[in-house]
Amino acid sequence: MLFSVISINTSDFIKDIMEGDEWFHIILEIITVGLSIGGVVMLTRMINHRTHIDEHLQQVESDLSLTHNKLQEIGREYSKHIQEQFLSWxxxxxxxxxxxxxxxxxxxxxxxxxxxxxxxxxxxxxxxxxxxxxxxxxxxxxxxxxxxxxx
Missing domain, CATH: 1.10.10.10 (Winged helix-like DNA-binding domain superfamily/Winged helix DNA-binding domain)
Structure with a gap:
């Protein structure tokens, strides 16, 4: 949608300059295009940041799963050790x-x-x-x- 606003206002801005419209109207067009471009840049950064966070979260979840599995294995091994000691006693x-x-x-x-x-x-x-x-x-x-x- 922002791209549509940018396209329409940019073409309107060029048309207004060629037709010699009032500067006040042209300045409003420039502000609208500038804000729209700023919005696109901001949204792109937010999407990239969100993607980075999602990738990091997936890595953390993977690491957590591996750690959980290791801890379960250690717990099973330790329980086995305890049972073996009970047998030896x-x-x-x-x-x-x-x-x-x-x-x-x-x-x-x-x-x-x-x-x-x-x-x-x-x-x-x-x-x-x-x-x-x-x-x-x-x-x-x-x-x-x-x-x-x-x-």
Whole structure:
């Protein structure tokens, strides 16, 4: 549409000069053409900027997807490492479940509710977990696995 305004006003401007129209009218034509050209330039810049932003956004989304996939793979590998360590310590199935919930930060009461057992049972399992793993409590158990991430 701006191109139409530019074309029509430019041809009208040339016609007005050739016919010797008033300068006031010619100046209005010049202003109209100038503003229209400025609008085209501004819109072109905005479109180019938007295209650049879209390309950057696509790259960021791609990078984010790759990072997400890598983190998922790292999480799977770390879970596998934890399970292997539980096996090497000789945990029973129930002890593995309780140990994971301890590592996730749940209280004994929350673990008992989640597993539909008594809190006393969870405490006994936790005691067995600490003994088999050679740690003194939940914090040391968590630190044992956290240390692997920090090294």
């Amino acid at each position: 000789g945990f029973t199935k129930s002890e593995k479940d309780v140990a994971l919930l301890i590592l996730k930060g749940l209280s004994f009461n929350e673990i008992a509710n989640a597993r539909q057992t008594k809190e006393k049972t969870v405490r006994q399992q936790a005691s067995s977990i600490y003994t088999k793993s050679g740690v003194s409590g939940r914090h040391e158990l968590a630190a044992w696995f956290l240390e692997d991430l920090l090294v």
